[in-house]
Amino acid sequence: MSESNKIKVEICLGTTCYVLGSFRLSTLEEQLPEDLRGVVDVVGSACLDLCHDRNYGNAPFVRINGDRVVDNATVEKVIDAIREEVTAGGKQA
Template structure:
């Protein structure tokens, strides 16, 4: 099965708003999600400007934007994708 692609914005705004913690998501996901995704750090995606900072930190999971991303929120989206 192809791995899910998790892109974490590491621009200044997202980094300060929690992306720094998200970079370690591989160590914090539950066992059923381990090895099922690849993490990539990106520079500012430009979304913080469009949405006036309120949605940071931003990540993309298989190209789908998740705003106010937390490890829990990302895990929920991953589980939903695995169920599809």
């Protein structure tokens, strides 16, 4: 699968998110189920600037494909969101 077709997962590594658990997401790529490893591109972000947006819950935050936000993110919640993106986008997992 080409890089442009991959699901982009941005993990906020800003201070608040990091302290509240995004450091646990730093190994997300290694924890992905085998069927998702080829369709996901995981990157860290210095800050996603979502902490003060009342539309979202609590840190840590993960952004998927530039628009979907997972708040209070855990590895399990992010993997579930990735699976939903795969299903919605028709990508093969």
